[in-house]
Amino acid sequence: MASSQATRIASNSRWWPTAGRPTHAVIDLDAIRDNIRAVQHTVAPADVIAVVKANAYGHGAVMVAEAAIHAGATMLAVSAVDEGIELREGGITADILVLAPPGSTEYEDAFRSRLIVSIAELAQVQLAAAAAETAQVTGQVQIKVDTGMRRYGAEPGDVLALALRIVDATCLRLTGVYSHFADADGPDLSFTGEQLFRFRTVVDALAAAGIEPGLIHCANTAGIHRISATGQHAVRLGIGLYGLPPDDSVPLLPGMRSALTLRTRVAQVRTIRSGDSVSYGRTYVANGPETLALLPIGYADGLRRAMSNSGWVSLDGARAPIRGRVCMDQIVVGDCNDKVRVDDPVVVFGDGSDVAPRLGDVARLASTINYEIATGITQRVPRWYLRDGQPVALLRGSRLVRL
Numbered sequence: 001m002a003s004s005q006a007t008r009i010a011s012n013s014r015w016w017p018t019a020g021r022p023t024h025a026v027i028d029l030d031a032i033r034d035n036i037r038a039v040q041h042t043v044a045p046a047d048v049i050a051v052v053k054a055n056a057y058g059h060g061a062v063m064v065a066e067a068a069i070h071a072g073a074t075m076l077a078v079s080a081v082d083e084g085i086e087l088r089e090g091g092i093t094a095d096i097l098v099l100a101p102p103g104s105t106e107y108e109d110a111f112r113s114r115l116i117v118s119i120a121e122l123a124q125v126q127l128a129a130a131a132a133e134t135a136q137v138t139g140q141v142q143i144k145v146d147t148g149m150r151r152y153g154a155e156p157g158d159v160l161a162l163a164l165r166i167v168d169a170t171c172l173r174l175t176g177v178y179s180h181f182a183d184a185d186g187p188d189l190s191f192t193g194e195q196l197f198r199f200r201t202v203v204d205a206l207a208a209a210g211i212e213p214g215l216i217h218c219a220n221t222a223g224i225h226r227i228s229a230t231g232q233h234a235v236r237l238g239i240g241l242y243g244l245p246p247d248d249s250v251p252l253l254p255g256m257r258s259a260l261t262l263r264t265r266v267a268q269v270r271t272i273r274s275g276d277s278v279s280y281g282r283t284y285v286a287n288g289p290e291t292l293a294l295l296p297i298g299y300a301d302g303l304r305r306a307m308s309n310s311g312w313v314s315l316d317g318a319r320a321p322i323r324g325r326v327c328m329d330q331i332v333v334g335d336c337n338d339k340v341r342v343d344d345p346v347v348v349f350g351d352g353s354d355v356a357p358r359l360g361d362v363a364r365l366a367s368t369i370n371y372e373i374a375t376g377i378t379q380r381v382p383r384w385y386l387r388d389g390q391p392v393a394l395l396r397g398s399r400l401v402r403l
């Protein structure tokens with residue numbers, strides 16, 4: 001690719017791939033590192049657990065996990081046993097906590113891959129103990145306490161009995177007790193305070209019974225940014241790891257920045273006449289001659305259909321609005337000047353360093369949260385990983401190639 005083309009774009013990354021699908025994501029591993037370090041600096045002496053569930057919030061689990069551990073995260077967290085196994089197959093040796101309840105048939109696989117399982121019921125202790133015995137390993141478990149989320153967890157009053165059972169099971173080891181905030185990104189932190197109080201009561205009861213609970217942790221990204229981590233051994237950094245705020249009202253720490261940019265290139269340029277309509281349903285009608293650019297990206301790549309006629313991209317550093325409906329594999333953007341050419345670089349969304357929408361802008365247009373936009377980038381989109389602005393790996397489908 002001509003270097004003049006590369007310098008025409010003011011995105012967060014000047015590097016553009018010279019091979020492969022024009023539509024791609026770029027993940028800045030230096031941003032992942034800096035985000036971990038900023039949080040570490042704030043929560044120390046507490047450790048940082050890097051939450052890499054859902055394919056690292058769409059960023060690609062193995063490379064993000066590796067970067068996070070390298071930057072100093074002491075543990076990883078995923079949601080499904082299979083996600084943990086994928087990390088092991090990718091060569092990750094760090095501790096991995098599975099946050100969600102495993103299926104009753106998954107405990108053995110989990111322990112064979114040295115995953116830490118979250119427990120909330122006595123029946124799960126039995127399943128875990130049987131699986132650890134079959135696998136002939138010591139199964140690590142943590143107790144997930146429900147302090148008010150009313151999702152997964154043990155009733156606070158049941159935790160002591162649960163812990164005693166785990167301690168009794170010779171093939172199990174209790175390595176942590178944790179809870180999860182329901183409203184730490186909301187305007188009123190009183191419920192979060194109540195959750196913390198309930199959690200501390202549980203931890204105190206374990207201590208009084210002489211049980212060593214292992215790692216005590218509570219805070220998600222919002223909790224990290226809004227309450228003190230005092231009394232916790234670790235925090236669970238999810239959305240903030242990717243440089244994205246949990247909510248517009250929760251600014252991230254200085255130095256944290258978005259790691260992902262979604263980009264493509266112009267596939268065709270044409271000029272339409274006044275009265276011509278664009279895309280399915282003819283929802284956009286030109287009221288004068290207009291130059292359009294076709295982009296090879298659609299909702300099957302994770303570009304939300306709600307962006308139809310409302311979103312925009314950055315084309316050669318200028319805003320180009322989406323005309324008509326977002327299709328499965330393509331969109332059409334308008335308001336292009338006559339200098340636009342096939343192969344010109346396009347930023348679909350990025351970190352706000354140019355006129356492209358930020359991920360949060362896209363979320364607002366689609367009436368959702370940035371978590372859903374990031375995790376919605378599909379497997380069809382190749383992910384290029386940069387370190388010091390240079391490519392170090394390519395994730396194509398589920399295949400990771402180091403460069």
Ligand SMILES: *Cc1c(COP(=O)(O)O)cnc(C)c1O
Nearest residue numbers: 051099180220221236237238239
């Ligand atoms: C997803 C998740 C997190 C991370 O939350 P963020 O808001 O992304 O920081 C932490 N803990 C649990 C239990 C989770 O499910």
